[in-house]
Amino acid sequence: MSREARVITRSDLMPVEQYAKERAERRRALLPIKKLRRIDVGPHATFYFENFDTMWLQEQEMLYIEKGGEAQIADELTAYNPLIPQRGELVATLMFEIDDPARREKVLGELGHVEETVYFEVGGERAKASFETDVERTTEAGKASSVHFLRFRLTPQQIARFRDDAVSLILGLSHPNYAHMTALQPATRAELAKDLG
Numbered sequence: 001m002s003r004e005a006r007v008i009t010r011s012d013l014m015p016v017e018q019y020a021k022e023r024a025e026r027r028r029a030l031l032p033i034k035k036l037r038r039i040d041v042g043p044h045a046t047f048y049f050e051n052f053d054t055m056w057l058q059e060q061e062m063l064y065i066e067k068g069g070e071a072q073i074a075d076e077l078t079a080y081n082p083l084i085p086q087r088g089e090l091v092a093t094l095m096f097e098i099d100d101p102a103r104r105e106k107v108l109g110e111l112g113h114v115e116e117t118v119y120f121e122v123g124g125e126r127a128k129a130s131f132e133t134d135v136e137r138t139t140e141a142g143k144a145s146s147v148h149f150l151r152f153r154l155t156p157q158q159i160a161r162f163r164d165d166a167v168s169l170i171l172g173l174s175h176p177n178y179a180h181m182t183a184l185q186p187a188t189r190a191e192l193a194k195d196l197g
Helices: 015-036 052-066 070-083 101-109 156-162 186-195
Strands: 038-041 046-047 088-097 117-123 126-129 147-153 169-175 178-183
Touching: 015 038, 015 052, 015 186, 038 178, 052 070, 088 101, 088 186, 117 147, 117 156, 126 156, 147 169, 156 186
Parallel strands: none
Antiparallel strands: 038 046, 046 088, 088 147, 117 126, 117 169, 169 178
């Protein structure tokens, strides 16, 4: 099955007409899981940890909204499959969500290369996030993008400690202008542990 293979295929997607009928219920059913997979760090950073189900829903939403038909499907699969975590890793979309445009401009202008400072600390040992390198997320002027795609690859030892509730688990950023961290709640920790295989 595609879920176990951690890849969405064409056969996993519903016809848009069928999805339209089930859309409200499917979105409602995923809300509790999405809530567990959302982690706020500091005043502006929000991590959305992705998995097969969140990416499946995102693809269905894009097909429903854009109505690109069969021609759109290959592009959506190419865009979203890399955001499904493989065994031993977690994948997150990091967003800096600031409503006020002037404030957003100021904050992002001070966060150049912030993606290089993201980490999980598992029992005192840090696992730094890797990030996409095909798209530059910091301008020449030093302004950071408001969206970053991150991957955390954990060692077998870190995975074992991740699953041990007695071991501290912290998600953080160590940027000079945004040094914040948060400890994961037990329910979120248990949910994310499923991604590790």
